[in-house]
Amino acid sequence: MTPLKTSYALDYETIFQYAPVGMCISVDRVIQSANEALASMFGYPLATLTDRSFLTLYPTLDEFLRTGDRIVPIMNARGRYSDERIMRRADGELFWCHVSGRALNPQQPLGAGVWTFEDLSEKRPVTAELTPREREIAALLVEGKTSKVIARETDLSPRTVEMHRAKLMRKFSASTSSELVHKLVGVSR
Structure with a gap:
């Protein structure tokens, strides 16, 4: 069987923008770039997510801070983090979300990273x-x-x-x- 060959170059920006899950690139828990799936999931216009803190996506400041504290030792040990937690949409609705992330530099767990978000609300309503x-x-x-x-x-x-x-x-x-x-x-x- 011959491997499938493509006649076009991989366009990583297109892959990022059309990924079926919410994705973003962040630095110090501030969104640098997000895809439409993330904006749609959280109910924000895509352009408004750039330069916004992840705090925007959490129900409360306290949850944002505690989650950050919990992430650091796990990222230091594994270089990646994953959990399911309740997040907040722009309209205030709370929903279960599977969140996964990976630091680009393992020595800076909350520095530059790639994060994915999957809406679990259909399977698990709050x-x-x-x-x-x-x-x-x-x-x-x-x-x-x-x-x-x-x-x-x-x-x-x-x-x-x-x-x-x-x-x-x-x-x-x-x-x-x-x-x-x-x-x-x-x-x-």
């Missing part, structure tokens, strides 16, 4: 009113982390994490931690 801390705990529970690990990563006591988990269980009418995680990821049981 169905309860959550506080910023509950959103953070929910995202870490979805990753399969225990209360002790969550406590260590968030500088909270395990007891405080358990208190937030109990509030999430009430808000999602879950009788077990397993059922809570299933409801958070949008799986019916």
Whole structure:
């Protein structure tokens, strides 16, 4: 079988602009260039995202800061980062988003980087009113982390994490931690 040959040169700008997921290039958590999929997902005109801080995409300043603090040690260890978290559209709507990023220089984890964003709202709608801390705990529970690990990563006591988990269980009418995680990821049981 002969490999497929193309008669045109790769145009990386076109690939970037037409990628089926939201993409951006950032420096120090400030968007340098974004594609239409990212602008559309978050509800902003494409031109307005250039030179905007990632803070624009977060529900609160506190979540933006805590996520940045959590990203650094992971990027230092792996050179890349990935998670699922609740983000905010221009109209204020909150939605689950899968975020992945890679530093261009491993010694500067939040310096220049390439980031992708995938909207998970069709599979996982935000169905309860959550506080910023509950959103953070929910995202870490979805990753399969225990209360002790969550406590260590968030500088909270395990007891405080358990208190937030109990509030999430009430808000999602879950009788077990397993059922809570299933409801958070949008799986019916």
